[in-house]
Amino acid sequence: MTATLLKIGEIAKQVGVAVGTIRYYETLQLIQPSTRGENGYRYYKPQTIQQLQFIRQAQTLGFSLEEIRQILTVYAEGTPPCSLVQTLLNQKIATLEEKLQQIQTFKAQLESYRDRWQQTPTPQTVTKSEICPLIATIPQT
Template sequence: MGRFFKISELSKASGVNLETIRYYEKLGLIDAATRQANGYRLFSEKQLNQLSFIKSCRMIGFSLEEIKQLLELQANPHNRCEVADKLTRQHLIQIEQQIAQLNQIKAMLEPFIECQAEDVEHCQIIKGIKALE
């Protein structure tokens, strides 16, 4: 029989804060806790593993909706990998778009870096930002 955790223990073991665990449970990303006669909610190693998977997905930028889809796929090992592949390809396209946007922002900011003005009235950074309005 596996180990069981109170929510505070699950939080410590997973590195996920209490409110986030409750939120993930509400969204159905992790299985619901079992409630004991004394009112304590207990979580299993399965929920700890689910949290670990969610943390890994968040680390590489997947949205909660994407994570939900990946968890559903993972729950049935006989599913075809094509869905996960498609989801990951779409995610990579989004990342490439974000990188392009960040490069544009970087290019817009770089000319402002060497402002030599002594006061804000003549500051090229402030003038440059105002010109973007």
């Protein structure tokens, strides 16, 4: 029975992940052991190596484990998940574009403060009520 199946440690070594990671992926239903032996060991089909490699590759693209679970679920149902992958990827790109815009706006704001402060003489003393008079000029939001 276990001649074609692999133990969790063997899978972990081949893929380069910790055994705990594989167990965690099980709790998220990303992978499933094929069976458990009488000794309590988890045994996996060789295809589990491909699934774990897919998970790692998807993570490098920024997919969350929940998104990866969705992709694997569609795949397990016999449907190619590529349209889902493209949809998720487009959502990630839109989110990144929004974040980049926010970062650019924030950068411009910081540059504005820097430029204004460079023209302001640095106070030689500070009062107990102000730690840094420059920062005190920033409106609170």
